[in-house]
Amino acid sequence: MMLLSAARRTRRLSPSLLAGGTLTTLIVAAAIVSFVWTPYDATLIVVENRLLPPSLAHWFGTDHFGRDIFSMVLQGARTSIAVALVAVGVGLLIGVPLGLLAAAQRGLFDEIVMRTNDLVFAFPALLLAILITAVAGPGAVNAILAIGIFNIPVFSRLARGSALSLWTRDFVLAARVAGKGAIRISHEHILPNIASVLIVQGTIQFALGILAEAALSYVGLGTQPPDPSWGRMLAESQTFVALAPWLALAPGAAIVLTVLGLNLLGDGLRDLLDPKTRIER
Amino acid sequence: MARYLLQRAFSLGLTLLIATLVIFVVLDIVPGDPASFMMGLNADPQTLAQLRHELGLDLPAWQRYFIWLGSLAGGDLGISYTYRVPVSELIVERLSVSLPLTLMATALSLVIAIPLGVFAAARRGRFSDAAVVGATQLGVAIPNFWFALLLVFVFATTLHWFSAGGFPGWDEGTGHALQALVLPTIALALPQAAILTRVTRSALIETLGEDFVRTARSKGLSEARSLRRHALRNALIPVLTILGLQFTFLLAGAIIVENVFYLPGLGRLVLQAITQRDLIVVQGVVIVLVAAAVTVTFLVEIAYMIADPRVRVGRT
Numbered sequence: 001m002m003l004l005s006a007a008r009r010t011r012r013l014s015p016s017l018l019a020g021g022t023l024t025t026l027i028v029a030a031a032i033v034s035f036v037w038t039p040y041d042a043t044l045i046v047v048e049n050r051l052l053p054p055s056l057a058h059w060f061g062t063d064h065f066g067r068d069i070f071s072m073v074l075q076g077a078r079t080s081i082a083v084a085l086v087a088v089g090v091g092l093l094i095g096v097p098l099g100l101l102a103a104a105q106r107g108l109f110d111e112i113v114m115r116t117n118d119l120v121f122a123f124p125a126l127l128l129a130i131l132i133t134a135v136a137g138p139g140a141v142n143a144i145l146a147i148g149i150f151n152i153p154v155f156s157r158l159a160r161g162s163a164l165s166l167w168t169r170d171f172v173l174a175a176r177v178a179g180k181g182a183i184r185i186s187h188e189h190i191l192p193n194i195a196s197v198l199i200v201q202g203t204i205q206f207a208l209g210i211l212a213e214a215a216l217s218y219v220g221l222g223t224q225p226p227d228p229s230w231g232r233m234l235a236e237s238q239t240f241v242a243l244a245p246w247l248a249l250a251p252g253a254a255i256v257l258t259v260l261g262l263n264l265l266g267d268g269l270r271d272l273l274d275p276k277t278r279i280e281r
Numbered sequence: 282m283a284r285y286l287l288q289r290a291f292s293l294g295l296t297l298l299i300a301t302l303v304i305f306v307v308l309d310i311v312p313g314d315p316a317s318f319m320m321g322l323n324a325d326p327q328t329l330a331q332l333r334h335e336l337g338l339d340l341p342a343w344q345r346y347f348i349w350l351g352s353l354a355g356g357d358l359g360i361s362y363t364y365r366v367p368v369s370e371l372i373v374e375r376l377s378v379s380l381p382l383t384l385m386a387t388a389l390s391l392v393i394a395i396p397l398g399v400f401a402a403a404r405r406g407r408f409s410d411a412a413v414v415g416a417t418q419l420g421v422a423i424p425n426f427w428f429a430l431l432l433v434f435v436f437a438t439t440l441h442w443f444s445a446g447g448f449p450g451w452d453e454g455t456g457h458a459l460q461a462l463v464l465p466t467i468a469l470a471l472p473q474a475a476i477l478t479r480v481t482r483s484a485l486i487e488t489l490g491e492d493f494v495r496t497a498r499s500k501g502l503s504e505a506r507s508l509r510r511h512a513l514r515n516a517l518i519p520v521l522t523i524l525g526l527q528f529t530f531l532l533a534g535a536i537i538v539e540n541v542f543y544l545p546g547l548g549r550l551v552l553q554a555i556t557q558r559d560l561i562v563v564q565g566v567v568i569v570l571v572a573a574a575v576t577v578t579f580l581v582e583i584a585y586m587i588a589d590p591r592v593r594v595g596r597t
Binding site: 127221241 | 292296297299300303304307308418419421422423424427430431433434438530532533534536537540541551552555563567570571574575578
């Protein structure tokens with residue numbers, strides 16, 4: 001509703017919103033379609049078909065096990081999207097309430113939340129993810145956990161910062177006078193007002209999550225076989241890059257298009273929801 | 282200002298101390314016993330117990346933490362379970378690859394980003410600006426390890442200009458060693474350059490709207506001159522801040538890129554240590570990287586205060 005009314009207000013959609021929205025929709029659609037249809041079974045090994053170049057039968061060629069790369073890319077989309085999306089969800093579900101509470105309570109609780117955020121930020125994100133997957137073992141679920149943990153301070157900082165500026169506004173004062181408690185005000189008045197900022201940050205974190213999942217899978221700590229993953233496809237392609245460069249092209253391009261789409265979507269949403277930033281960028 | 286800096290130094294020191302605790306706790310719960318890993322599946326229980334005792338693994342966790350912390354304060358990171366050499370030696374040896382790689386990538390990203398950001402800001406709203414912004418969008422979206430693979434395919438396997446991987450070592454001559462780092466540097470610098478170009482452009486556009494730039498223009502200074510002499514200097518402050526903050530991300534990013542090029546850097550060391558359950562090495566590398574992150578953050582704050590008098594005055 002919020003997005004529709006903003007779109008109506010500005011009367012036209014920005015090119016980045018259109019391009020980002022289209023790319024993201026296409027990739028998400030491909031991921032959904034892969035649940036019911038792929039040209040071939042993505043896990044089917046056909047040795048006699050190994051390392052076939054792109055053709056009408058195999059649009060993106062085949063890998064060293066004779067598996068159809070187009071089918072693997074389609075299924076890889078759902079792995080990447082699922083991991084990144086749930087990781088954003090983890091960050092939102094834990095980070096936003098923490099940030100809202102810190103802004104509402106201030107004092108010791110606020111200090112603890114902020115210092116914990118500082119602590120997490122002291123670890124370079126990828127290193128933290130590698131450390132967590134090393135401890136918990138490789139796999140998609142642990143990759144979600146690793147990426148999600150880094151999303152928590154991102155959202156809690158953003159929610160706290162945005163909420164703090166709202167706590168001095170008249171409508172919040174009116175709610176306090178009406179006898180509403182801090183939690184109820186945060187839920188009913190603050191959260192709807194910071195939703196747009198959270199949505200924009202959500203798309204950025206989503207894109208970063210796709211990159212992080214690919215990086216983790218590339219070093220063998222993310223999604224495990226037989227589930228196809230773009231990062232692992234790239235790792236497997238490395239040995240054959242001189243013989244069969246198409247092995248590396250399709251999964252890499254899929255990552256780039258997904259991240260590009262999400263970043264453009266984030267930019268477009270920011271323009272739509274906060275027109276002040278449009279000129280600066 | 283001195284009081285503020287002391288406060289920040291204390292706060293960052295505390296962050297580092299808590300980070301050591303977190304790293305210790307996290308790695309202490311890793312499944313798998315390093316001693317069993319070293320001795321193999323058919324190890325004699327008595328020898329295994331002796332090795333666990335030698336490594337100090339039979340002590341309670343809190344005792345091991347304080348022993349580790351004490352050694353850490355003295356610069357001793359322990360002895361690697363698998364390499365049987367001091368971890369600090371291993372880290373210094375591997376840093377001789379990772380650090381030049383990260384520094385070269387930082388320098389290259391600056392060389393690309395600053396002129397490109399200035400170019401785009403000076404032509405804001407025009408086609409060339411849109412082209413630069415589009416290129417940076419693409420640069421941010423390209424995973425550095427994929428870009429690295431493409432570089433290997435084009436420049437190593439097809440054109441044979443560079444080797445596809447490996448590192449001859451600095452003893453074989455600086456030229457050979459630097460040549461081995463060219464492709465990894467480019468791969469690591471690309472996303473960084475894209476981010477910095479965007480920051481430079483935005484900061485410049487914002488500064489160009491400030492009163493002092495308008496005054497410079499009204500005094501008759503040309504747009505190019507006012508941009509170079511007045512706007513750029515001010516716009517560089519946020520650029521340097523981001524650059525400092527990104528430095529540790531580059532060090533971490535090198536973990537993946539080193540893997541593509543089989544470079545014997547910190548990244549390969551930590552990933553190999555994880556698979557070999559050589560936790561003392563993992564602990565050492567992680568704490569060095571976190572300490573680097575905390576130190577760089579602090580240095581950036583000091584640089585920021587020196588560069589921007591408004592910050593300095595505001596905090597005295």
